[in-house]
Amino acid sequence: MLEIKDVTKRFGNKTALNSVSLSLAPGELVGLFGENGAGKTTLMKCVLGLLSHRGEVLLDGARITRKNIARISFATCEHSFFPDLSGAGHADFYASHFPAFRRRRFEVLMDFFALPMKKAPRTFSTGQKNQFEVALALSQGADYILMDEPFSGSDVFNREDFYKVLLGILDSGETVLLSTHMLEEVDSFISRAVLLHAGRIAGDVSMSELEESGESLMDYVKRAWNYRSDRIRRAIDELNGDGEDA
Amino acid sequence: MISFEGLRLEEGQPIYQQIVLHVKRGVVSGAIADGDELPSRRILSAVLGVNPNTVQKACRALEEEGLIASHAGARSFAVVTPEIIAACRAELVRGGAESWARAARGLGLGLDEALELIREVWDCSKEGEEP
Incomplete structure (x- = not known):
């Protein structure tokens, strides 16, 4: 169980996270949704201890330290690999640092993404860099895999295939927290949706609950965010109205 | 092996129901015969791109309706009678x-x-x- 308890993060006088609490159980595939600046990346970085914050993060009851940090992996669109170290080099490096490193899975994913093993990743395209980052995060041998917008720069077929491969390789105890804007692409893949809005948890729902209620994920998100479907109409009306500036 | 290649998931109907309907259509059309094996839950989940919980729910519904029977080792087979x-x-x-x-x-x-x-x-x- 990964428990985020009352985490608050401020940057200067801007509150990025406002007492966020969230628990992730083994085996959950959780979608983390929110507008740009909602706090998705900040939340993941607080979990990993990359940012100082108020509140605490517990992994099976223990604070995150050097002893248990390997149980969490992180794929970030900012990229965390070594630009000049080849795929094969990364495999060796990971194997020597992470006892649970899954070399076979790494090779399967490199092959699936058609990424060269011997080239330095700095020569990769942006999409390939993201794929490489994801392959490493999934192969580290972590129990909790955090992925922050991992597919920008990949085309829709690549993304769809990737979700399928992911479903095929994940063990039942592995937990995924995936932040993305692609609601409709992941709604059948995830088991739970968590919504962040302006630094707070604005919604948290299991997909089976949602399915029973007959509401789509998109509608749920719009409702949770207080989305006003009339705002487009109002904008048009205002532009076409009596205003001289129209 | 029961094929799910032709199943295109659509909006607006619970996915587990679409999986159940796919099997029923196969039974009626003759594409699924008695004793045909259902892919493992993991394969089915991957092929369809659907959360394992949803696949599990579909399998439970199929079992309850008597359309599949699960044997030891968790393998499931179609039951097709007149x-x-x-x-x-x-x-x-x-x-x-x-x-x-x-x-x-x-x-x-x-x-x-x-x-x-x-x-x-x-x-x-x-x-x-x-x-």
Whole structure:
């Protein structure tokens, strides 16, 4: 169980996270949704201890330290690999640092993404860099895999295939927290949706609950965010109205 | 092995129900025969791109309706008998008839007109039969 308890993060006088609490159980595939600046990346970085914050993060009851940090992996669109170290080099490096490193899975994913093993990743395209980052995060041998917008720069077929491969390789105890804007692409893949809005948890729902209620994920998100479907109409009306500036 | 290649998931209907319907259509069309094996839950989940919980829910529903039987080792097999084929056919046809009737009513058709229309299209339906 990964428990985020009352985490608050401020940057200067801007509150990025406002007492966020969230628990992730083994085996959950959780979608983390929110507008740009909602706090998705900040939340993941607080979990990993990359940012100082108020509140605490517990992994099976223990604070995150050097002893248990390997149980969490992180794929970030900012990229965390070594630009000049080849795929094969990364495999060796990971194997020597992470006892649970899954070399076979790494090779399967490199092959699936058609990424060269011997080239330095700095020569990769942006999409390939993201794929490489994801392959490493999934192969580290972590129990909790955090992925922050991992597919920008990949085309829709690549993304769809990737979700399928992911479903095929994940063990039942592995937990995924995936932040993305692609609601409709992941709604059948995830088991739970968590919504962040302006630094707070604005919604948290299991997909089976949602399915029973007959509401789509998109509608749920719009409702949770207080989305006003009339705002487009109002904008048009205002532009076409009596205003001289129209 | 029961194939799910032809299943295109659509919006607006729970995914587990779509999986169940796919199996029923296969049973009626003859694509699924008695004793055919269901792919493992993991494979099914990956092929469809659907959360394992959803696949599990579909399998439970199929089991409850007697369309699959699970043996030790968690492998599941189709159970197809003349009674099951008849029941699936009746259910699928009824489902189609219900949604058609709803649409016809919504468009302001009366029962007599609707029946007349059915008679008219019945013979045409011989060509271009859908599986």
